[in-house]
Amino acid sequence: MRILITNDDGVDAPGIAIMADIARALSDDVWIVAPDGNQSGAGHRFTLGRELALEQRGxxxxxxxxxxxxxxxxxxxxxxxxxxxxDLVLSGVNAGQNLGDIVHCSGTAAGAREGALQGAIGIAMSQAIDYEKSPNIDWASSIHHGADVVSAILKAKGNHDVFYNVNFPACAPEDVTGIAAVPHQRFSRSAFRYYPSDNSGGFYVAIPETPKPLDPKADFEVLRSQYCITVTPFALQQTEPSAISQLSGLVLFPAERS
Incomplete structure (x- = not known):
């Protein structure tokens, strides 16, 4: 199995070294192609119309x-x-969880999505941080369980047009309660808000709080409350069939104008 690794934290980030160890537990044909610097929040952006450069770092x-x-x-x-x-594109391991609607802007998720769009199996992986306890990240859960999670997904994946988003809980490896396939948390509104800066006229786009309520069966709460590794399959075909049916009666010119 040939494996390509990318991330959004940069080619020198600690998480990509962990992902390389995960990949090498599964194959000896492992390649890394990652941004030269931090691209968090880049989503599925392509750099169009501007020249890029490749640097071989090893x-x-x-x-x-x-x-x-x-x-x-x-x-x-x-x-x-x-x-x-x-055959397999692994994106991460991201420093911090990628959950709920936040996945839409995640560069980590985009790496796996583009891998799947290119014909590979795409898996994004993130290590959660418990910010209430400490801003520092403990990679132990993803280090210990990462290769087993990838193997489990490969064994069970079936023939679905998806990519996979994996989150490891912020706990010791022995405290992980299992692995669960769960839906992503659809927030009641966007989690991103205007956040004022201390500098006059300046501001940030940030997530000052998590929108409530939270579904106890979705990724956010299963990861946080149950200490369970979450796996969420995201469809590459994003069309909503029921909306197509609802829009089937669309007309360009209403009858009263004819």
Whole structure:
């Protein structure tokens, strides 16, 4: 199995080294193509109309200067790996959880999504942080369970047009209660808000609080309250069939205008 690794924290981030160890437990054909710096929140952005550059940082290890995770997967799958693109694209391990509607802007998720769109199996992986206890990240759960989680998904995946979003709980490996396939938390509104800066006229876009209520069976609460590794499959076909049916009677010119 040929594996391509990317992330949105940058090619030198500690999480990508952990992901490389996870991948090498599964295969000896592992490649890394990642942004040269932090691209958190980049989503599925492509760098169009602006030249990018590849830097080789070691054996089978490349950085895309100024590039997004999606750029990196494209460069890896369609150029670096030549006529033998990866069978599996692993994105992460992200420093911090990617849950609920936040996945829509996640560069980590986008790496796995683009991998799946390129024909590989795409899996995004994130290590949760319990910010109430400490801002520091403990990677132990993802280090201990990462390879087993990937193997479990590969064994059970079936023939679905999806990519997978995995989150590891912020707890010791022995406290992990299991692994669960769960839906993502659909928030009541966007989690992102205007957040004022201390500088006059300045502001941030931030997540000052989690929108409530939370579904106890969705990824956010299953990860946080149950200390369970969550796996959420996201469909690549995003069309809502029921909305198509509801819109089937659309007319361009109402009858009263004819």
């Amino acid at each position: 054996s089978r290890r490349f950085a895309v200067v100024g590039g997004s995770p999606a750029d990196c997967v494209v460069a890896g799958m369609t150029h670096i790996l030549g006529d033998h693109p990866a």
